[in-house]
Amino acid sequence: MDRTSTILIVARDGTEWVDVVDHLADDYGYRVLVVQGSAEALATLVDVHVDLVVAEMEEPAESGAALLTELRVSHPDIIRILILDADAPGIGRAISQAAIYQFLRKPLDAEQLALVVKRGLETRELARRHRILSREFKVSDNAGLLDLHPSLPFRAESMRFEKLVYASEKMAELCDVARQAARTELPILIQGETGTGKELLARAVHYNSARKASPLQVQNCGGMSDELLQSELFGHKRGAFTGAISDRLGLFRAADGGTVFLDEISEVSPSFQVSLLRFLQEGELKPLGSDKSLICNVRIIAASNRRLSMLVAKGEFRQDLYFRLKGFEFEVPPLRDRVEDIPVLAEFFAAKHSEAIGRKILGISASLIEKLVHYDFPGNIRELENEIRRMVALAKDGEYLTTRNLSPALQAAAPRRTPRRRPGSCLRVRP
Template identity: 70%
Template structure:
């Protein structure tokens, strides 16, 4: 496999997973997320890309097996491993319903578990590559039925940063930087239009940081009074205000050691900005009605759908707070600015909602992709997902998604004007050297994507040695996701 996978372990309360987790994370470099309940495991899986799930039962408990059975429907691509103290207490029919890859007996042998996981993920990777090839041949044949697509019918394999799916250069470069930012402790500011995926980016950063084993808590700051927002984030003491019938911990203290994501940060009042600045500078938390100042260690990721630098220029947002928030600053591009991402996103959402509705969808016709590519999508990725979900709901089992399932507004959209830069190399930088290097980076990235990161084939296409290509991958900090 090109990169280590992510494993979620649903552990029985009181069981010992320290040694197995050390083997998986240190010897194999897998990312391991330990959960104590199915709800906690599902919450983590909603935020990160998970490759394998392990669930443990003990005694007469079957909640772990029930969880794996549920995953077969909700997350069919995840490999499932079952851990039980007694192989005779579980029927083969129950194991078959959950489509278990392997079951292991307790007490666990950590080395054996590592080998099982390694082989399971290798099998998953082979199955993934088989699906890609099958889909490409199917799309090639379908183009004769549904209308020939202009250019090659094969699209490069999409990349992922957890739940963010993309092929465009803009998103690739942003996600490459976000991966690096995740390993730091600096606050992060994410800006972009509504529906572009700001919260998905925040979650991806958290789960790729050293804080991933601690909580990620989310607070939308829009439309809240100062007193309520102060209570939600900093907490309060009983009797601090009318209705405060008990103490409240507050998100900052509840997330101590973890991350707090503050959405719509542009909407907070000037007075609350002062409180937030104080917290970012000193880590101080003073609950409403309390005399004592407490300290906690929280990383703040803030998001805004309005450009904060414009608000600073108009005096509506504190400049010192703005600079404090933007340890790293990301602008998530609107979907209309990255039309290359529409096709892989549409395919991702079609598979996602077909699984959720237990519906077999063969694929998306070329004419649908062409029509979607003409859409302006003011609601961005969220609007595209809603459209695909509607199309899947209207389609019948065993069908392709075709234009007869589309909304009239998208069906009648005018063709996108040519020359908007979609799919065309766009040099960046000021000097000739910078622009030439930016073009080389794009050419190398696209060649790797076309060959699904088979470096030998990409090197042959580009007329490079494999070592030469490896040097360029390292020089331009390219990543395979």
């Protein structure tokens, strides 16, 4: 496989899993995440692309089996392994409902589990390749139905950086550098238009860093007063201001050892920029109403839909803070500048939202793809997702998505100039 596989372990007590985690990570090279319950597991799956889940079956609640049953519907591509107590009775129903790949009994044997994990991942990869081949044959058989267009470029396979899905060279280069940046401790500045996926990139960086086992806290800085932002990030003591009826920890202290993502950093006031600069320089914070400074170890990832360098030139943003924030600086390109990503994103959103409402969508017609790539998408990925979500809601079960339910703005999009198609290439549509 072209990337490190991710294993999510859902366990009651992490201490008995230490040898297993070390064996999977050190000897097999997997990325291993450990959580303590179904709620934490589902929250992790929102941000992280997981290939295989290992869950304990807890008696009498059987939460591990219930989680795997839920994943069978919400994340059918994830391989599911169930761990049972040695004397666990009546497991047949749980195994059947969850459609698990394999179950193992305690006591755990690290090598045995690692081999089952390896075989499960191999099975997953074979299933993926089978789907691709089946799709190619289906496209060939239904060429008339799908209205293949000779001017459309060949569509490459999608790539992923956690929940970021892309096929373009621009995004591939950006994500490659982001993976390297994740392994450092430097702050990161992400810039780009609204809706381009800046927060998804920040979450991907966190979950590929050494801080992945610690919290990720998110704060949107737009439209907030200095006092409220100080309270949210640095915390406050009871009575520090009107309405402060109890102490507040603050996101920096809540994320100690982890990451804080500050969105719309360009909107903070000059006075708050000073407070943030001191924190970045010294790692010290002082809660509102307190005269005691505290040390906090967090990594800052900041995002802005306005170029900070231009704000610095205008005197609207501190230059020293800008240089502190840009340990690594990323510019996420708008969707109109990476049209190669539109087909794979449309396919991803169609699968995501059809699964969410239990509707079977066979694929996306080439005529619809043609319309999508000709539109500029001022709202970027967020606008594309909303469009596909609406079309899935209007489609009938067992249909392809076509231009029939396309919104008027996209229907009216004028064709853009596209590169000449390579000889022998074709549009691939994933059912």
